[in-house]
Amino acid sequence: MSIRIRCVGLAVVALAAVLLGGCATVHIPPADPWPALREARPASVLVMPPVNNTPDVEAPASVMAQAMVPLSEAGYYVMPVALVNETLRLNGVQTPQDAQQISVQRLREVFGADAALYMEVRKFGSVYRVITSESVVTVDARLVDLRDGRTLWTGSASASSAEQRGNPQGGLIGVLLQAVIEQVASNFSDRNHQVAGIAVRRLLGGSEARGLLPGPRARAVDAQR
Amino acid sequence: MSASLPQRALLLLVSLLITACATPTRTLYDWGSYPQALALHLRQAGGDAARQASLLEEHLQRSAGAARAAPPGLHAHLALLYTQLGNESLALRHLQAEKALYPEAAAYMDFLLKNARKAAQGSPS
Numbered sequence: 001m002s003i004r005i006r007c008v009g010l011a012v013v014a015l016a017a018v019l020l021g022g023c024a025t026v027h028i029p030p031a032d033p034w035p036a037l038r039e040a041r042p043a044s045v046l047v048m049p050p051v052n053n054t055p056d057v058e059a060p061a062s063v064m065a066q067a068m069v070p071l072s073e074a075g076y077y078v079m080p081v082a083l084v085n086e087t088l089r090l091n092g093v094q095t096p097q098d099a100q101q102i103s104v105q106r107l108r109e110v111f112g113a114d115a116a117l118y119m120e121v122r123k124f125g126s127v128y129r130v131i132t133s134e135s136v137v138t139v140d141a142r143l144v145d146l147r148d149g150r151t152l153w154t155g156s157a158s159a160s161s162a163e164q165r166g167n168p169q170g171g172l173i174g175v176l177l178q179a180v181i182e183q184v185a186s187n188f189s190d191r192n193h194q195v196a197g198i199a200v201r202r203l204l205g206g207s208e209a210r211g212l213l214p215g216p217r218a219r220a221v222d223a224q225r
Numbered sequence: 226m227s228a229s230l231p232q233r234a235l236l237l238l239v240s241l242l243i244t245a246c247a248t249p250t251r252t253l254y255d256w257g258s259y260p261q262a263l264a265l266h267l268r269q270a271g272g273d274a275a276r277q278a279s280l281l282e283e284h285l286q287r288s289a290g291a292a293r294a295a296p297p298g299l300h301a302h303l304a305l306l307y308t309q310l311g312n313e314s315l316a317l318r319h320l321q322a323e324k325a326l327y328p329e330a331a332a333y334m335d336f337l338l339k340n341a342r343k344a345a346q347g348s349p350s
Binding site: 058061065073075077078079081082084085086111218219 | 252253254256260263264266267268296297298301302304305323327329330331332333336337
């Protein structure tokens with residue numbers, strides 16, 4: 001046997017070892033942080049108009065619009081967002097605070113959703129640093145069962161435009177940001193809206209450790225989590 | 226010259242290694258211009274309903290061509306746009322389409338359809 005063949009043989013063994021070990025993740029079953037959510041299995045979610053705790057009047061509409069795709073992709077049916085807004089408006093609900101006063105029974109009657117997502121925008125916009133400014137968006141959320149009023153899940157997420165620079169995970173976030181930019185295209189090129197998209201995706205995308213669990217329409221693979 | 230067995234095995238393993246950990250990035254739904262239309266609608270309190278409706282209709286045709294279902298909410302959003310454009314019959318048809326495609330929406334769509342019928346009966350014709 002020539003030396004060359006023997007080297008190739010060794011490489012095969014080494015690669016096989018990498019291949020067998022490579023994708024395995026150590027699986028420690030975590031304590032279920034959201035037993036109520038797992039038990040309630042809501043299939044449809046009503047996104048309530050977000051409460052704005054920032055000076056930027058654009059914040060609620062931006063966050064509300066950005067919530068639709070990640071929540072749907074996580075496997076939930078999202079009640080048609082603009083139509084829900086219109087129904088609320090026609091019924092004299094003018095502000096997010098008004099909307100939050102509506103009882104869960106009434107929301108369930110009109111919209112028939114299993115759960116409602118209440119969001120608060122805590123930060124939305126520019127934070128000025130010495131040289132640059134960065135855009136920061138922080139959103140808090142609470143998922144409430146409309147059938148019995150129980151809180152099923154709470155979460156909070158942030159994103160910043162400065163994450164692209166000087167962050168070891170910059171590559172990944174860069175890709176995410178790129179995806180969001182493509183998604184919103186040229187009509188809203190403004191940074192806050194894009195950063196809001198990343199924050200909301202982290203919050204609702206069903207892939208973060210403390211994020212929302214995938215819903216019933218998620219692919220079988222994702223739903224096993 | 227043909228590759229020896231170990232060489233072929235090496236090639237196979239390398240190709241497995243490259244593909245094995247890749248996760249599929251395909252989304253559940255084909256969203257098209259709907260997220261943009263929604264953002265425009267919410268942020269500009271309306272916007273150009275006719276243009277948005279025609280963009281969404283185009284996307285529906287493309288989806289149908291690719292045998293993919295419309296994403297959740299798209300038909301309902303079209304119904305809203307057609308209501309604003311004064312085309313009640315198209316609006317009603319899209320409410321029905323949303324309900325047929327996504328049973329989760331049935332109660333809400335029925336609520337809207339019932340209100341639409343009431344409004345039609347209430348108005349003098």
